[in-house]
Amino acid sequence: MSEETRQHIIRTGADIIHRNGFNNTxxxxxxxxxxxxxxxxxxxxxxKEAFGVEVARYFADHFAEQVAHIMNDxxxxxxxxxxxxxxxxxxxFESEGWSRGCPIGNLAQEMGDLSEKLQxxxxxxxxxxxxxxxxxxxxxxxxxxxxxxxxxxxTAVFIISAWHGAIVQMKVRKSSQPLDIFEKSxxxxxLQK
Amino acid sequence: MSEETRQHIIRTGADIIHRNGFNNTxxxxxxxxxxxxxxxxxxxxxxKEAFGVEVARYFADHFAEQVAHIMNDxxxxxxxxxxxxxxxxxxxFESEGWSRGCPIGNLAQEMGDLSEKLQxxxxxxxxxxxxxxxxxxxxxxxxxxxxxxxxxxxTAVFIISAWHGAIVQMKVRKSSQPLDIFEKSxxxxxLQK
Numbered sequence: 001m002s003e004e005t006r007q008h009i010i011r012t013g014a015d016i017i018h019r020n021g022f023n024n025t026x027x028x029x030x031x032x033x034x035x036x037x038x039x040x041x042x043x044x045x046x047x048k049e050a051f052g053v054e055v056a057r058y059f060a061d062h063f064a065e066q067v068a069h070i071m072n073d074x075x076x077x078x079x080x081x082x083x084x085x086x087x088x089x090x091x092x093f094e095s096e097g098w099s100r101g102c103p104i105g106n107l108a109q110e111m112g113d114l115s116e117k118l119q120x121x122x123x124x125x126x127x128x129x130x131x132x133x134x135x136x137x138x139x140x141x142x143x144x145x146x147x148x149x150x151x152x153x154x155t156a157v158f159i160i161s162a163w164h165g166a167i168v169q170m171k172v173r174k175s176s177q178p179l180d181i182f183e184k185s186x187x188x189x190x191l192q193k
Numbered sequence: 194m195s196e197e198t199r200q201h202i203i204r205t206g207a208d209i210i211h212r213n214g215f216n217n218t219x220x221x222x223x224x225x226x227x228x229x230x231x232x233x234x235x236x237x238x239x240x241k242e243a244f245g246v247e248v249a250r251y252f253a254d255h256f257a258e259q260v261a262h263i264m265n266d267x268x269x270x271x272x273x274x275x276x277x278x279x280x281x282x283x284x285x286f287e288s289e290g291w292s293r294g295c296p297i298g299n300l301a302q303e304m305g306d307l308s309e310k311l312q313x314x315x316x317x318x319x320x321x322x323x324x325x326x327x328x329x330x331x332x333x334x335x336x337x338x339x340x341x342x343x344x345x346x347x348t349a350v351f352i353i354s355a356w357h358g359a360i361v362q363m364k365v366r367k368s369s370q371p372l373d374i375f376e377k378s379x380x381x382x383x384l385q386k
Contacts, residue, residue, distance in 0.1 A: 185351040
């Protein structure tokens with residue numbers, strides 16, 4: 001019983017939950033896929049809810065890491081960083097046949113009313129996402145690339161909403177169309193004006 | 194066994210699913226809440242999946258009916274109709290303590306990858322929603338209220354995305370903030386320019 005095993009269970013469970021949903025994924029299924037003995041779940045996690053919080057943290061950290069090299073590269077123009085950020089995930093969704101969606105958005109929708117712990121954790125994750133995007137937007141304004149009359153934080157919250165909703169439409173339309181329209185609307189219109 | 198009972202089971206199930214999610218709601222729970230004898234579910238519905246399709250249709254029809262008097266009133270300026278449309282649902286979400294979210298968005302996120310029948314039905318519902326909003330946007334353009342360079346259909350798809358994502362953020366932030374920012378961004382900025 002080790003921290004390594006604990007992390008392995010989180011990663012394995014996160015992948016199944018990303019594919020099938022939180023309520024639709026059983027603890028036994030996660031343990032079986034992890035190759036961990038039955039009954040050891042509660043040694044590592046207090047409850048399925050506590051496990052869900054760990055999964056949400058894992059996803060947030062994992063995705064933030066994947067795009068950190070883009071978001072923190074002061075050598076790339078702020079608007080291009082935003083384009084690369086959304087482009088990175090679009091490529092991922094394409095590789096998955098326009099399925100799965102954003103695991104943070106999925107958990108928010110599915111568990112926002114059912115678990116106060118998950119709700120609070122996800123609210124923090126959305127807030128961090130908003131602050132992080134707002135910083136790049138403010139940079140873009142300073143460099144004259146983004147309309148000055150937009151509030152950076154509100155604009156970030158709005159863009160995150162528009163992106164998550166586009167991902168949900170992508171998931172049922174099974175095409176890039178909602179994401180293409182999102183990019184066009186944000187970059188050719190909303191941020192420009 | 195009547196069509197009335199069938200509709201009663203759909204309405205009752207729809208309410209529970211809207212609150213707790215599709216995978217998290219059992220057939221027994223729906224029958225119990227409906228006051229319908231155990232075992233009669235499969236008399237009315239082929240499967241839980243087929244029931245889900247009925248629930249999605251019920252929600253789409255139910256919400257379309259609720260806002261039809263707004264959306265079809267040529268006496269109200271197109272932009273005001275859009276504001277009233279989103280205002281109507283915001284009031285509803287407020288009355289629910291910023292919970293539940295949009296049942297169509299919820300089902301799309303939860304079932305988009307798990308059921309081809311639900312995915313196809315929800316894609317049609319999103320498409321109808323888009324066409325309906327696009328018509329009002331085009332009217333607004335003809336009346337000079339909405340920027341002419343926007344494509345009405347793409348703008349409708351984008352607004353629906355931004356709204357659904359705002360509803361997801363609302364659900365974890367438990368506040369009107371994402372919806373307020375959505376309205377401000379769309380009406381004071383995006384459609385104006």
